[in-house]
Amino acid sequence: MTGRLEEVAAAWRSAKYPVMFTGAGMSTESGLPDFRSARGLWKQRPESLATMTALRREPGEFYFFYQWRIARLWAAVPNTGHEALAALAAAGFVKLLITQNVDGLHQRAGSDAVELHGTLRTVSCLECGAGYDSRTLLPAAAGWEDDYRAGRYLPGKECACSACGGGLRPDVVLFGESLPAAAWETAERASRAADFFVVVGSSLAVGPANLCPEFALANGARLVIINQEATHLDDRAEWVFRDRAAGVLAALRERIIG
Ligand SMILES: [Zn+2]
Known part of the structure; x- marks a missing residue:
């Protein structure tokens, strides 16, 4: 895995418009059942x-x-994966963090995140x-x-x-309701502009959120998928890590910003 981590870190470091997309697998290591x-x-x-x-x-x-x-x-508390993304964003390596999660753990780790499915904090x-x-x-x-x-x-x-x-x-966002319009527009615009797109802890089963990586692919973005289960876009990803989110993100952070 080390060689692939080096490759992804190098690609991430040279990306002009890196966009992150996270799902439930991001928070399982925070003890959220x-x-x-x-x-x-x-x-x-x-x-x-x-x-x-x-x-x-x-x-x-x-x-x-x-x-x-x-x-x-x-x-629950943010885990090393949330902390890694916040540190990478602070260092300028994240243009936009899009999340399907409603737990607020990205924000509590210090990240700005576009919450496609709303929030359970309020x-x-x-x-x-x-x-x-x-x-x-x-x-x-x-x-x-x-x-x-x-x-x-x-x-x-x-x-x-x-x-x-x-x-x-x-x-x-309850079942049957549409996504918050402003959040969706921001996510779609950034995904379409992305040249590097990282899916973390999402099986990409829920639409329309799962269109974001497809928008990025249509723009020619290099796709990374870090998820314990297979996704329908694995074949189109340049790198797939069938692994827990926190460990991979912490290892990438180490290689990108030390
Ligand atoms: Zn009232």
Whole structure:
């Protein structure tokens, strides 16, 4: 792997417009569990519970799902991969960091990131639009996870806006919603301008976000894919690392900026 790391580092160093694109695999080494590993109805069908319909029809399942994830994301810390990308960006080696993640770990590591799927760091009121830190949504009393497992969980007043009483929602893109327009435009423009494009921890299964590396390829960009599973663009990548994100990024950082 060392020879390939040297090649990628050299290509990255000479790139004029390097763009990064990260997904869930970026955060697994921060101890963020895949949400499908939790219990509950949404283990079987997250696509139908991460929706506005579910918020209205099954508020208990909906709110528990997000409370469970919010509690864990605030307990997680950025890993050496997040730190490597922040350091590379500070040194001028990243034009744009695009992420599919909603955990805010890039920002907490010091990176600016375009969040294609919104963020779980904040929630907002469905009625008046007031915004809150997402920890607002966490029940004050302990034991709510046990209550859920015992079938006696109900969403409490923490799920309502303290200004108007309207329901709160996470500021993430739910299934059936479109991507935030400004974020998408920024990501598309940078991807189309990229001459070097690195996919990190994404299986490129979710559209339209997964078009970004294709925009870059159409511009003639050299593509690097760092992901534990295969992706449909592996054949078009110049370098594929079937590996954990943090280790590869830390090794590249070492070779590019020391
Ligand atoms: Zn409100």
